[in-house]
Amino acid sequence: MFEIREDFYWNEKPIKIISGSIHYFRVVPEYWEDRLKKLKAMGCNTVETYIPWNFHEPKEGQYDFDGMHDVAKFIKTAQSLNLFVIVRPSPYICAEWEFGGLPSWLLKDKNMQLRTYYEPLLNKIDHYFEKLFNELVPLQATHGGPIIMMQVENEYGSYNNDKNYLKALVDMMKKYGVDVPLVTSDGTWLDMLENGTLPEYAHPTVNFGSDAAHHFGELEHFIGKDSPLMVMEFWIGWFTAWGNKKYNRTDYKKQAEELRKVLNKGHVNFYMFHGGTNFGFMNGSNYYDQLTPDITSYDYDAPLSEWGDVTKKYKAFREVIQEVTNSELPPLPELVKKMDYGKVALKARTSLFENLDTISEGVKSPYTLSMEELDQDYGYVLYRQKAGPKRQVEDFRLLGTNDRAQIFLNGVLELTQYDKELGDKEVFELTEDEMTMNILVENMGRVNYGPRLKAQSKGITDGVFLNGAYRSGWTHYPLPLDNIDKVDYEKPYQEQAPSFSLFEHEIEETADTFIDMTGWGKGIVFMNGFNLGRFWEVGPQYKLYVPAPLLKEGLNQIVVFETEGKVKEELIFSNKPPY
Incomplete structure (x- = not known):
């Protein structure tokens, strides 16, 4: 005892x-x-x-x-x-x-x-x-x-x-x-x-x-x-x-x-x-x-x-x-086997915007809802509305927003705000009479220590301010990305916009390996449906660890969700660790 x-x-x-x-x-x-x-x-x-x-x-x-x-x-x-x-x-x-x-x-x-x-x-x-x-x-x-x-x-x-x-x-x-x-x-x-x-x-x-x-x-x-x-x-x-x-x-x-x-x-x-x-x-x-x-x-x-x-x-x-x-210890253990599976070519790629209704169900509200109000824990939320007539936007602000937001006009990235930039006044022009505004907000991981623990709601909590007034009439698309099997790769791909990239790879033997995400922008990788975690071009991590049990002998499916429009036509699997 x-x-x-x-x-x-x-x-x-x-x-x-x-x-x-x-x-x-x-x-x-x-x-x-x-x-x-x-x-x-x-x-x-x-x-x-x-x-x-x-x-x-x-x-x-x-x-x-x-x-x-x-x-x-x-x-x-x-x-x-x-x-x-x-x-x-x-x-x-x-x-x-x-x-x-x-x-x-x-x-x-x-x-x-x-x-x-x-x-x-x-x-x-x-x-x-x-x-x-x-x-x-x-x-x-x-x-x-x-x-x-x-x-x-x-x-x-x-x-x-x-x-x-x-x-x-x-x-x-x-x-x-x-x-x-x-x-x-x-x-x-x-x-x-x-x-x-x-x-x-x-x-x-x-x-x-x-x-x-x-x-x-x-x-x-x-x-x-x-x-x-x-x-x-x-x-x-x-x-x-x-x-x-x-x-x-x-x-x-x-x-x-x-x-x-x-x-x-x-x-x-x-x-x-x-x-x-x-x-x-x-x-x-x-x-x-x-x-x-x-x-x-x-x-x-x-x-x-x-x-x-x-x-x-x-x-x-x-x-x-x-x-x-002064004790006798067991012998030093052997290394876990690692394999270099080489390059895997892109099979298909499709736009997030084209797949919203496929992988999410729109939630309408006159005001912006937080991730928690949408009964969502992690991932992304896309906020959508019609931006109104052609005009100059002299004061655009995202109020009470966490943690990173990308604003797209008719599918084209207008600006990105992160952390302290969120809430800053921005100026841009609406160049067409009919423009759809998509705001993709990412939860980068709630704070785990200190006094800010109390302020960890994600998404847009206070609203979108445009030319002196709040904007109303939003459709919210929760994107926890726990259903990527529903992504339709027959739908179009738009360059320089968030996308899903599909790779398939046949292997004969499973072993630990590392996916090299050098050259990609920002996003997450799924191996046979399992979310391996985030990658981001700011580093210092550029390779994701893939434990052998997540692979299978035969056909393996890899999906990359990327938000910056920085994608490649291949994935590289290496047996060399990040350092």
Whole structure:
């Protein structure tokens, strides 16, 4: 049995927790065992994972715990390898994940108060927890499973100090059967520890990436010398945003020495051991001075790469763990096979505008509706109306719009606005008596951290202002792009406009590969109907990782949705990673 005393104990004996983060929701299920074996081979005895609420309750009252969503299977796989499991099931996870794991349908409540004691929120969490803990409770160590700890909320001290909210979460967890020790994790700034902890109910842990002596000293001062010290997020890498000049990288040699200090003083969870991929539209964003959406790769400069390769960092950490624990570790794992499938020629291409009625159902309203009001979570919304007679437009503004908008007149791009540009006054001319205005608005990924969490409605929330007045009479086309099989490639293609490109490729053997999107503009790629994630010419990511289980022997279908009119006549599949 696992206990927290002056140290961590397993079956009455002190135990050193050496854990690594793997997010099952960023790894295809077929690779869960491979990644967990590699975790163990580095010297870890524990795996940690968040659980994103929006991943398991995508629509209110609709729950998904199958396939890639089968968290219980992931935990059982870890147990089969004799690994302990730390679960962080809080409603909010951050994790550079869309909306920090919160479901966007919460925003339908105009009065919604996130991450605080707001009864409508707590009621929704309660319904979710009832379903979630039905999956987790039987897997606790107290029931013969591998789960030894669960977290309450996540870095709450950097958001609020509402202890009633934290206590409500604890009560809900216990109500649904959680009886393993609870923990919190926060930064070591005193306000963060004061705000985010419930020492009488949950053991405090901290997050940091360097200067372990200082941070452990702060934690020890806060909780006393008779409690175990643990860094729940030892940041041994960092995430990368679109528009960064290069991927974020850290000095693995310095971190290996820092790891030695951590292990000599306490317990560790590597964040991340293996980052994985932000498949689909699930990348988060940060917002400080400007919007910075995260790239599709969540490689995180982790010891195990996005595609499961051992790195220099992995080997350096393994050496330190061997020295500190004086233990014999499994042999280094083999590389996952990669293949160069070469060039694939374009089969067909068609315009988005021609397919609106095929893949979406128009919703009419006198005023613009947000994505959430359209019961849509991710993707794009196209707003359409007649622009009126031929004239000069001297004042055009998109009010309350997030995150990126393209304005087309009769199918021709007039202007693009992104982030801070949205709402700026624009001038252009309507050159014909009959002109259709299409405004394509993209959700680039809801903010996952900080005070802007409350303002994450997407689409056009306040309206379109033109020559001194709001425009009325809109048809909305929701475009979550979850039905690309309905795209009709017999319909015309218009150059320099948003389009769907179809590629088909026969393969004899499946293996990991990378799609090179160099030369394309901006959009997403589907492999056999699975949304691989975003690409964008601003970089630094130009290749998308394709795990072998998403391919099949025989005919494979690839669809590229592109919004800038920058397309190519071929796709290139390479066995060479992005870096």
